[in-house]
Amino acid sequence: MKPIIKQSNKKAAFTIVELLTVMSIIVILIGLLVPSLNMAKRYAKKVKQMAQFHSIEAAIELFSNEFDGYPDSREVDPTGQPYCGAMKLCEAMMGQDLIGFHPDSAFRSDGMDGFGRDLYPPNPSQDNLRARKDPYVQLESAKASKLEGLYANTRGFDPTNYVLCDVYDRATHRITGKRVGMPILYYKADTSKDWHDPSAPDSPGNIYNYRDNHELVSLGMPWDPPPTGPMPKLFADPQATPAEPEGKRFYWNTKNDEIDTASRPYRADSYILISAGFDGEFGTSDDICNFDWKYRETLP
Numbered sequence: 001m002k003p004i005i006k007q008s009n010k011k012a013a014f015t016i017v018e019l020l021t022v023m024s025i026i027v028i029l030i031g032l033l034v035p036s037l038n039m040a041k042r043y044a045k046k047v048k049q050m051a052q053f054h055s056i057e058a059a060i061e062l063f064s065n066e067f068d069g070y071p072d073s074r075e076v077d078p079t080g081q082p083y084c085g086a087m088k089l090c091e092a093m094m095g096q097d098l099i100g101f102h103p104d105s106a107f108r109s110d111g112m113d114g115f116g117r118d119l120y121p122p123n124p125s126q127d128n129l130r131a132r133k134d135p136y137v138q139l140e141s142a143k144a145s146k147l148e149g150l151y152a153n154t155r156g157f158d159p160t161n162y163v164l165c166d167v168y169d170r171a172t173h174r175i176t177g178k179r180v181g182m183p184i185l186y187y188k189a190d191t192s193k194d195w196h197d198p199s200a201p202d203s204p205g206n207i208y209n210y211r212d213n214h215e216l217v218s219l220g221m222p223w224d225p226p227p228t229g230p231m232p233k234l235f236a237d238p239q240a241t242p243a244e245p246e247g248k249r250f251y252w253n254t255k256n257d258e259i260d261t262a263s264r265p266y267r268a269d270s271y272i273l274i275s276a277g278f279d280g281e282f283g284t285s286d287d288i289c290n291f292d293w294k295y296r297e298t299l300p
């Protein structure tokens with residue numbers, strides 16, 4: 001009987017070769033699964049970003065119905081202070097203090113109405129609060145952040161002004177330590193214009209103006225060392241690269257190819273939203289927009 005017992009023991013154990021075979025199969029499976037899991041994760045984030053854009057779009061339409069037009073997006077306020085498209089979008093949706101937009105706003109970076117009245121005082125009175133609109137976007141999905149939470153050096157911008165942030169949470173908030181996304185860029189179409197000229201970024205006939213968020217993009221990525229010295233001239237807009245003229249890529253990547261009789265942008269009668277996407281850098285192929293983003297590797 002003894003030899004039989006010995007034999008059955010031998011059968012129950014794995015040989016080194018069997019173990020190695022199983023382990024290498026597992027390693028191969030992990031190697032195959034991890035990239036597809038990462039891809040699924042990135043796709044899920046993209047869907048989440050699109051959902052955030054949809055909620056902002058619905059909110060902008062509500063704003064437009066109430067105020068007979070989309071929020072302004074020019075890079076300065078009426079007094080000439082830097083106050084760009086991304087910041088004006090946040091004010092329109094949430095108010096400068098996130099408790100509601102004041103209908104008397106002139107979209108000034110200091111929150112004043114131009115007649116000496118502070119529309120967003122630190123301790124608003126009941127009258128002030130009653131005059132406000134409820135935030136158009138829920139605070140939780142708005143993901144608003146003060147500029148000083150994102151950037152060490154906000155240059156000419158008031159560091160206490162808010163922007164809406166994307167869902168990618170690439171940066172660490174400088175004050176709370178929580179994860180925070182990059183600002184969502186907002187450009188309003190100037191419907192009195194009728195052109196979209198990639199070869200002439202500064203043409204006064206262009207429907208969109210890349211300068212609306214020019215200086216904000218030039219702050220760079222919060223996790224990189226802050227840019228020093230004068231503003232880099234060729235890193236001026238979401239789509240510029242050092243090899244290309246200032247502003248050119250923005251216009252190529254927002255140009256609507258379905259129209260071939262004239263040069264027209266996507267959403268020529270409304271507005272554009274841009275998220276920096278997974279890599280946190282504006283103007284790269286993974287950017288998410290509220291239109292069909294066609295990233296062109298090379299420009300004509």
Ligand SMILES: [Ca+2]
Nearest residue numbers: 276277281284
């Ligand atoms: Ca990007």
